[in-house]
Amino acid sequence: MQPSLSRRSLLRAGAAGTFGTFGTVAVGTVGTAVPSYAGAPFILKPLPAGWFTDFGTNAEMRWDSVSWRDRLTDQARLFVRNHTSTPTIDRDAWRLRVFGTGLATPRVEADALSLSYADLRALPVSSVTAIHECTGNGRSFFASQQGTPAAGTAWRLGAVGAVTWEGVRLRDVLARIGVSPSAVSIQATGLDPDYVTGGVSYSAVRRPFSVDKAFDDALLAWGMNGEPLLPDHGYPLRLVLPGWVGIGSIKWLGSLEVADTELTSPWNTKWYRMTGGAYPAGSPPLTVNPVRSAWELPWQATLAARPEIELTGRSWSGAGEIAHVDVSTDGGTTWRPARPFRLGHQEAWTQWRHVWTAPTRGDHVLMARSTDRAGRTQPLVTPYNDNGYFFDAVVRHPVTVA
Numbered sequence: 001m002q003p004s005l006s007r008r009s010l011l012r013a014g015a016a017g018t019f020g021t022f023g024t025v026a027v028g029t030v031g032t033a034v035p036s037y038a039g040a041p042f043i044l045k046p047l048p049a050g051w052f053t054d055f056g057t058n059a060e061m062r063w064d065s066v067s068w069r070d071r072l073t074d075q076a077r078l079f080v081r082n083h084t085s086t087p088t089i090d091r092d093a094w095r096l097r098v099f100g101t102g103l104a105t106p107r108v109e110a111d112a113l114s115l116s117y118a119d120l121r122a123l124p125v126s127s128v129t130a131i132h133e134c135t136g137n138g139r140s141f142f143a144s145q146q147g148t149p150a151a152g153t154a155w156r157l158g159a160v161g162a163v164t165w166e167g168v169r170l171r172d173v174l175a176r177i178g179v180s181p182s183a184v185s186i187q188a189t190g191l192d193p194d195y196v197t198g199g200v201s202y203s204a205v206r207r208p209f210s211v212d213k214a215f216d217d218a219l220l221a222w223g224m225n226g227e228p229l230l231p232d233h234g235y236p237l238r239l240v241l242p243g244w245v246g247i248g249s250i251k252w253l254g255s256l257e258v259a260d261t262e263l264t265s266p267w268n269t270k271w272y273r274m275t276g277g278a279y280p281a282g283s284p285p286l287t288v289n290p291v292r293s294a295w296e297l298p299w300q301a302t303l304a305a306r307p308e309i310e311l312t313g314r315s316w317s318g319a320g321e322i323a324h325v326d327v328s329t330d331g332g333t334t335w336r337p338a339r340p341f342r343l344g345h346q347e348a349w350t351q352w353r354h355v356w357t358a359p360t361r362g363d364h365v366l367m368a369r370s371t372d373r374a375g376r377t378q379p380l381v382t383p384y385n386d387n388g389y390f391f392d393a394v395v396r397h398p399v400t401v402a
């Protein structure tokens with residue numbers, strides 16, 4: 001069923017912003033986007049064992065499948081993090097609903113604006129190249145490296161990728177709709193099944209973010225690296241909050257609530273903030289991702305003994321460019337600067353190389369420690385938190401020279 005175009009609503013919205021530029025905006029309540037999940041696997045794309053570690057609802061990119069030749073992460077190789085399972089959504093029936101007290105003309109949810117895929121495609125196209133990363137990336141090292149296991153998927157360092165997103169700036173959409181100067185918070189809600197854990201349903205996956213981020217660099221993305229989004233990555237449309245924790249980039253975006261009060265959801269009150277360990281109660285919701293580094297090697301790699309072994313890796317930060325990378329091939333006793341390459345292509349991550357001269361046969365620990373332009377350096381130990389977020393300590397990567 002096509003949502004009907006209410007002339008009265010159109011006029012009302014028109015008074016709020018330059019609404020006419022949307023063309024065929026359909027106004028009505030949702031009910032038209034019908035995701036189907038029954039009997040579907042959690043993740044729909046193939047997960048070849050050479051590219052992924054399969055965690056069921058989640059899949060981790062293997063760093064030994066990454067070639068220094070590829071700056072961006074192919075969508076087929078990108079990690080997947082699902083709270084439930086990937087829905088199949090009909091793009092033509094799909095609508096993005098926008099409502100809330102923070103619109104220039106406030107709207108209740110039942111009277112939400114309803115934007116079609118074609119409406120969004122008619123707006124100016126933008127692209128953003130950014131790191132896409134899960135808040136819990138590196139979580140397994142809380143256990144294996146620091147002896148304090150944390151709850152959640154036991155990622156090594158592969159819950160990350162570098163992606164060029166294509167879509168429309170959220171600010172371009174909001175400017176056309178009209179946002180009140182008193183708007184502060186926007187809640188993005190996904191169309192995947194309700195999240196149920198420990199016998200409790202937390203309803204749809206959703207998380208609020210600031211209006212400042214919305215007007216800075218947030219994107220409503222339909223594409224990745226020149227392809228339409230795959231179902232697993234949010235088809236037909238997802239939110240992208242560049243540099244921020246992955247949970248902010250809500251997939252299968254169904255609605256945006258723009259409010260003149262701070263919105264909350266369990267994804268910013270219960271999860272995705274620091275709890276436990278030495279953290280005080282009431283730590284703020286996590287936003288900007290930390291600094292991390294990885295070697296493009298198998299875990300426990302066996303390297304053939306040679307006079308020189310050329311090693312490659314990458315460092316990245318949610319706060320922007322990497323300024324400096326040091327590496328150690330002796331477990332942290334001595335450090336040398338890694339050699340960055342592909343300068344001028346650092347909006348996502350910095351690739352670097354290191355020539356390991358005269359390695360001795362036997363077991364070794366490789367380490368890489370980077371500093372970003374915001375001045376944040378990877379520590380040697382990350383303070384523990386219950387959910388294992390933000391493991392940014394230097395990872396001790398075991399290798400054997402044989």
Ligand SMILES: Nc1nc2c(c(=O)[nH]1)N[C@H]1C(S)=C(S)[C@@H](COP(=O)(O)O)O[C@H]1N2
Nearest residue numbers: 079080081082083134190205233246250251
């Ligand atoms: N609707 C919805 N959006 C979501 C999630 C989800 O489960 N449902 N997972 C979030 C988390 S925790 C991460 S890390 C990223 C992962 O995006 P990807 O699977 O495309 O790599 O999506 C975020 N957006």
Ligand SMILES: [Mo]
Nearest residue numbers: 134135246247
């Ligand atoms: Mo995540």
